[in-house]
Amino acid sequence: MTLSVASWNVNSIKARLPNVLDWLKAERPDVICLQEIKTVDEAFPAMELEDLGYNVKTVGQKSYNGVALLSRLPIEEVALTALPGDPDDEQARYIEAVISAKSGPVRVACIYLPNGNPAPGPKYDYKLAWMQRLRTRAAELLAFEEPVILAGDYNVIPRDADVHDPAAWEGDALTLPASRDAFSAIKWLGYSDAFEQVDGRAHQYTFWDYQGGAWNKNHGIRIDHLLLSPQAADRLKSVTIDSSVRAKEKASDHVPITGVFDL
C-alpha cells in the first residue's frame, strides 16, 4: 500500500477553498497539511472537506496563521495542538497527529514556521527560538522509532540552489545563515529532506511572491519541506511539487508538495 502526504500553505482557506477542493478532488492525497488558514476553528469549512472523505483537525486563530491536518485514514490521536516549550506562545502554528496507515501508525506534524522578517529584530528572535523548540520536539519523536513526517512551510531556503537568485534574498530571514543552520540542525538529528533525497540537484520552487511578476519570471524559492524520520525516509517512493496550481486564478503564493510512501 502507499501513503501520500501533502503540504500546502493556502494563504487563507476562505479565499482558496475552490482551488483547494479542485486540487484535492484531482490528486486525492491521503493526508494533507494546510498552513495559513487565517481563520478560527469555528469558521473553517470542515464540511466541504469532510464531503471529500477527510477527517479534519484544525488549530486556528483570528486573521493570521492557523494550521489544519486532513486525513482520509483514521486519525488515532491528535498528539499536540501547539509546539511545546513556550506557554506564552499564542500563535497557531503546529498540530501533530498519529494516522492509522495500513502498515501501522504514522506520525504527521503540520508546521507553519515563523517568517522572521525583519531580521534582526524580535520577529527573527521568535523564529530562531521556535526552531529550537521544533528541534527539541523532533528529537523526542525519533525515540518512537516510527515513521514521522514533519510537513509544512518552514520559511527557510536551505541552499543557494533553492532560490532563483541568492543575492536577491541576501539578508532575508528565510536565508540567513542562522536560519539555515537551525534547519540543518534538525536534519542532523537524523531527518531527511524528502525533496533532496529523491531529487537533490533539481532547482524547484514552492513559493513565488505575488509582487513583481515573480511567477512569470520564475523568481521562486523552495521553503515548503517534508522532513522524514529514518523509518519514513526508507519508505519514500517519490516527491512532487505541483507548480501548475500557481498559474490558476486566485492562486496561493505557495504550491503543494507531496510525498508518496510505501506505508
Next chain:
DNA sequence: ATGGTTGCAGGGCAA
C-alpha cells in the same frame, strides 16, 4: 520606481 501584491478587516499589519 521609497513602488510593487494579496488577505484580513475595514486601518494597518503580515507575508
